Amino acid sequence: MKTKMLVCFALLIACGFGLFVFADDHEEEEMNKLVFSKETYKIMKVNNGGKISGVVKFEGEVPEKKKLAINKDPAVCGVVDKFDESLVVGENMALKNTIVYLMDVKQGKDFDKDAKVELDQKECRFNPHVQIIPVGTALTVLNNDKATHNVHIFGTSKNGTSINKQQTRNRKRMKLAAAKGPEGPVEVKCDIHGWMKAWVAYVPHPYFAVTNEKGEFTLEDVPPGDYKLGYWHEVCGNNNKEPVVVTVAAGGEVKQDFTLKIKK
């Protein structure tokens, strides 16, 4: 009786184990996506949190700035020169538009509810080029052009982020449905003006930053603890496989710089 039960038991465990092995996926690493914790993020008050900051730099030969060919609506779109923004390197090799974030934070502060989540279309250019959007928040798309655009987001239907909506020149603002879950970064395009490109990431917690012209980022009010610090860049890829581990002390500040190369 007892042995039977044990065999049964062992079998069941084996089955269970077999089932869980399936769940393993490497998709994010391959596809240049961010890593999101499977656990639900808990919001709490953060007192005396720490700060993580740093500078992201580019290493390698900086390609010449590529001027975009404006083959459509020149009166509206061709007034100022536009350049490819997939790799923007500033003074001292500062790398703009890199997302730096905590991969495994489980609890912490809430999003800044007053922050505007807007994507601007002006002179046929998306601004900003890389943007983070809290899950559950509707993105407002502005049209400051006397031209018709279409906002095409390459997300998924299950997340409500597969979107391609026309925004005619008479519609100054347009809200897009909020994401149901974390995803991205995904591409944003205006097909009517094929050069208009941007990226959005739908994120589950506020510990995400996008580097500025000087390559700087700051994550504030981080609850003390050890974290995996990740980055993502459009052409330099990510560090999903080997994130940097940082230790944040109460009220302390951690400096962490990154140097990125073009992904082969």
Add this chain to the structure above:
Amino acid sequence: MRTSIFVLSIIIFLLFSVISISYAQDAPEVSEQGKEVYEESCAHCHGVEGRGDGSAAENLLPRPRDFTRGLYKIRSTESGQLPTDKDLFDIITIGMPGSSMPGWETSLSADDRWEVVSYIKTFYEGFKENETPPKQISLDGKIPYSEESVEIGKFFYTQFACFECHGNAGRGDGTSAPTLQDEWGFKSWPANLTENWNFRGGSSTEDIYKRFIGGIAGSAMPMFEDASFGLSVEQAQRYAQLENKVEMTDAEDEEFNQLDENMGNAYDILDMMTEGIANDEQKQKHAEAMKVFQEKSWHIANYVKSLAPEKRPEPAIGKNVLRSQYTVDTLPTIDDAVWDTLEASYFPLVGQIIVEPRQFNPTIDSVNVKSFYNDTEVAFLFIWDDRTNNTEEQETEDFGKTFVDAIAIQFPVKVPQDPTAPKPYFLWGGKKAVYLWQWKASAVNSVTELTAKGITNAEIQEVQGDIQAESKYTDGQYRLWVKRALKTDDKKDLQIEQGVFVPIAFSVWDGANGDIDTKRVISSWYSFVLEPVPSSRRFIYPPLVALLSLGILVGLRGFVQRRNT
């Protein structure tokens, strides 16, 4: 002790059962039958894992669908939603015209098709996570087809900016057309709305309506939320009228601002609906604006429907054979209105896939031809749609490598007197030579005479005869006018006689689609004939018929008048 182990095992057993069951529910229900059908009939295009990367995929454009992203073009459901099972079943049954996706109505049983539907759904987990059924597009408020509706639809076609991609005349030649791609980064062309038999999802007014209300997922084609939300048809027309005015009076200015404000408010409410924060009054307003939006959309659908003939034209064989019409006058030039009196003969084209390099993804549907002749000459008007006007070979980052657009019209050198006698090989001849007129967009007003004995064996005739040519490119359409003497002195030329059926065939190159040399679209042999000079009887009958009907009318009128008094 024993009991506690027993209880523990039971608990663990239950726990695992629950886990297994919940896993089983999440797990795609793999239909064995569906899998079998899929792997036998679909996998060589769509890939064993549904990634659209089967062995045949590489040569195809559009590519076979990658099922792992859950993006479906032809849906009865709203934008951003998955298709219904019925949508998938229908598309598998009918296929997707204008692409390489075949219909399976005759080669798979209905049961097999349903099973394969559930199998392809397992490639995208979004299907199982969706507990709520996808939202259907409402087809309420359909406006019947009428000239008036078409006219209003034309206005909104411009307002909604469909022309940016589909062009002013709807031939898919909009200024955005050359740069469009699908979400997988492959070139994609906007549909030619005047050839609706090539629509992927059907050509009925309802089909058209669903496509632009719901968008075509994965493609550049967006969904629409009006261009003047909250304004009625008349108000929208007035708004556009005022907007285009160079100078407005104070009253007009005020009127314009009022309309603009109304529109802005309606859009604000629409945004609140998107966010789910509208109150009842706003919901009411939104519902009203939606009604008007639907009305405008039905007008557009009617307009798009009006752009194409009711049916795909019949190919130019049998009773549709190309008949050159006799005229005593000098032959009409390219812009002469008399061409409009003739019905064009329709010559369908297919990709050339016999000789390398091949064209598996043709972009040109057909050539349409009209012809007149007189006692000494014959004139042809060749008409074909091409989304771009490529006049020189180019390589740009945006468009890749493009070549020169061209057409070649092919005749045998010796016309077989008996229509059943063998003709030269249809691909530019073989042992029997063919005679060709070749025209290129790089030299718009000239045609070159060639002789060929095979598709790669053509030479320019040393003596070029006296052939006049003129061509025009407007709104995504080429018109080429060619005039030649019926008879020439050159033995290598075609000699045309009245009443004899002359074989004719075509090759067309779309430079933007990579067409060059053997990569092109072609037709097989058709024929044309100089319609015999009409006998004088023809001119007697019509006046007679007219006189007779007039008599009947007069009689009828008298009859009605008498009855009324």
